[in-house]
Amino acid sequence: MTAQYQVQDGVAVITLDNPPVNGLGHSTRLGIVEGLTRALDDGAVKAVVITGAGKAFSGGADIREFNTPKATQEPTLHSVIRALEASAKPVVAAIHSVAMGGGLELALGCNYRVAAKGAQIALPEVKLGLLPGAGGTQRLPRLIGLEHALNMIVSGTPVLSEKFEGSKLFDQIVDGDVLPAAVKFAQNVGAASGPHPKVRDLKVKHENPEGFLKFARNTVEAVAKNFPAPARCVDAVAASLKPFEAGLKAEREGFMFLVGTPESRALRHAFFGERAASKIPDVPSDTPVRKIERVAVIGAGTMGGGITMNFLNAGIPVTMLETKQEALDRGVATIRKNYDNSAKKGKLTPEKVEARMALLTTTLSYNDISDADLVIEAVFEELGVKEAVFKTLDEVMKPGAILASNTSTLDVDKIAAFTKRPQDVVGMHFFSPANVMKLLEVVRGKETGKDVLATVMQVAKKIKKTAVVSGVCDGFIGNRMIEQYSRQAGYLLDEGALPEQVDKAVEKFGFAMGPFRMGDLAGNDIGWAIRKRRAVERPDFKYSQTADKLCELGRFGQKTGAGWYDYKAGDRKPYPNQQVNDMIVENSKAIGIERRKISDEEIVERLVFALVNEGAKILEEGIASKASDIDMVYLTGYGFPVFRGGPMLYADQVGLFNVVQAMHRYARGYHGEAWQPAALLKKLADEGKGFNG
Incomplete structure (x- = not known):
């Protein structure tokens, strides 16, 4: 049983005991009802207290039971709350640490609530595209008022318990251990005669x-045009002005509607996908990890500085290494400037800025980093440069140190082969700006140790990254897929589109940024270098020539003030350039293509389905272990719209049969050879299945 029962001085104490956050799974719900029945049957018991063991009162629904029969098995949370409200003896919630979602709704069903200071109170269901479904939209407004309740429910943001001082939400707020105070409170109300208050009876x-x-x-x-849940939350809270049962019915109808929306499915998919990404099929959860107390970063440029900040933010000392003092000084100055900007915005105190800077040391000598537990190189993306770095690291680093490369495309197995300790080598591909972007691709070489993988995944959590494991291939998961997306974007220019139309079409679909704006931000010269390498390694890869012609004009993007678009000093807004558009039209003539009108729908399908097809190949080859990992890469690293759940889930929602049919249509057109469906995609489509079970 995940709810314990004991009696203290005439008070029955029911303790939720379902680690890690006392989720309200079936066993816990059953335990509450059984404990309440025992208390009502015991004449010596005058009142009941419900509390939580460990580090939470309750975090709400037990996510391990989502999409299983147990989630709706009686007693449901509604039934538990009805039992509490029907109790002839007063029930007191003793809230500490966390009371969120169904956990808070459980407390709202009690007669009284005693809270510890600092407890986090929230109804965060909107973040999963839902609304509180166990009376939260009806009871909370009765206790803290319509406006405050609506703000909490629509935002889903936690609020500290002491912020509710003076409201009817808490009958008492205490410092320290809440249980003794709640038991004493329960003894007092248990001795009092007369009916005990029910939230449902308030206006x-x-x-x-x-x-x-x-x-x-x-x-x-x-502000939430792509998400239906916030508007439905408003409707449900508005229904609290009606008689209680009518409001509860409206809440239930809203909840059931939202459960079926693609947006909620996408948000739930992302929620579970982030948790699933940390689970590696052949690396047990109890795999021993290495101690990471000191980190070294090779390179003080944009990536090296950003990577360094992640560790400073987490309180981990970093030694940053460069070949020249000027480069080090620039890197340190940039880090300080970033922190000072955060302090000006009120995100950091001056004391915290200094504390983080105090964790940073710099050096020009590899000998000074020899005792680091983890070293990450962030040098130029060229194999010869990486070779020199890793041969040196192999010589100087202590045994057991993890040697990581921030490479975005290069072969991690080749890099590992530059050392005599390939088991210690791993890819840690951060995304720019590294101190902001959530994604970390963890690239597993053929000899990377399981303990190294487990350690890096733990480190990722500590520095607040979403880590996704990728096997070794050119571009790993994210960049390998984005290359096919970019190739289609180029073909669209050849056939009749212009950069502005392509970007606007995918941004309307929900992308943070279209492919040409993205190229200008990242630097068009980076893609140019990759295409030159491809021409030698993969001559079968065909590209539109427009991107190369753009680079030959010196238009590398925002850093040069000119790329696919023009940019003004201090202004990141893209301004279409007539010279570029003329070059695109001239290129079509030169290659003998008659330009045509291309619909926004075609633009979106070709770009997104190109991602999907390459993602299917990545799954076939075992580069990614599950479709949700691919979706997490795109949601956290590439600006794919969250409300669509990532490319693989989006394909499932469109229907893989329909995806394959669209690909057959495009295969009859320009560069149709790119539209051969991946074997896995074809198989799943034929079977009527999706990438996500």
Whole structure:
């Protein structure tokens, strides 16, 4: 049983005990009802206290039971709350640490609530594209008012318990251990005669509810247009003005509607995908990890500095190495400038800035980093340069140190072969800007030790990255797929589109940035270098010539003030350039293509389905272990719209049969050879299945 029962001085204490956050799984729900029944049957018990063991009162639903029969098996949370409200003896919630989602709804069903200071209180269901489904939208407004409740429910943001001082949400807020205070409170109310309060019996108060709700709807419509849940939250909270049962019915209808929306499915997929990404099929969760107390970073440029900041932010000392003092000085100055900017915005105190800078040391000598537990190179993306670095690291680093490369495309097995310790070598591909982007591709070489993988995944969590494991191939997961996306973008220019139309079409679909704006931001010369390498290694890879012609004009992107677009000093807004557009049109003539009108729908399908097809090949080859890993790469590293769940889930929602049919259509057109469906995609489509089970 995951709910324990004991009696203290005439008070029955039911303790939720379902680690890690006392999720309200079936066993826990059953334990609460059984404990309540015992308390009601015991004449010596005058009151009941419900609390949580460990580090939470309750974090809400047990995510391990999502999409299983147990999630809806009786007693449901609704049934538990009804039992609490029907209790002839007063029930007190003793809240500490965390009361979120269903955990808070459980507490709202109690007669009284005693909270410890600093407890985090939230109804975060909106972040999964849902609304609170166990009375939260009806009971919370009755306790803290319409406006405060709506703000909490629509944002899903946690609020500290002491912020509710003076409201009806908490009958008492205490310092320290909440359980003794709650037991004493329960003894007092248990000795009192008369009925005990029920939240459902209260009225919602607001001076101008219709005016406020109209304002709220307009605001939500403006800021959450791609997400239906916030608007449904407003509707459900508005229903709290009705009689309680009518409001509860409206809440349930809203909840059931949202469960079926593609947006909620996408958000739930991302939620579970992030957790699943940390699980590596052949690396047990109890794999011993190496101690990481000191880190070294080779290179003080944009990537090296950004990588360094991740570790400083986590309180881990870093030694940054460069070949020249000027480069080191520039790197340190950039890090300090970034921290100072954060301090000016109120995100960091001056004391924290200094504390983080104090963790940074610099050197020009490899000997000074020999005792680091983890070293990450962030040098120029060229195999010869990496070879020199790793041969030196092999000589100087202590045994057991992890040697990581920040390479974005190069062969990690070749890099590991430059050392006598390939088991210690791993790829750690950070995304730029490395101190901001959540994604970390962890590249597993054929000899990378399981303990090294487990350690790097743990380190990723410590520096607040979403880590996804990739096998070794050119470009790994993200860049290998984006190359096919970029090739299609180039072909669209050859056939009749212009950069602005392509970018606007995919941005309307929900991408943070279209392919040409993305190229300008990253630097068009980077893609140029890759295409030159491809011409030698993979002459069968065909590209539009427009990108090379652009680079021959010296238009490398934002860093030169000119790329596919023009840029003004201090202004990142892209301005279309007539010379570039004329070059694109002239190129079509030169290669004998009659330009045509291309629809936005075709642009989106070709770009996204190119990602999907390459993703299917990556799954076939075992480069990624599951489709959700690919989706996490694209959601956290490439600006794929969150409300669509990533390319692989999006393909599932479109239907793989329909994806394959579209590919057959495009195979009859320009560069049709690119549209041969991956074997896995074809197989799943024929079987009526999707990438995600």
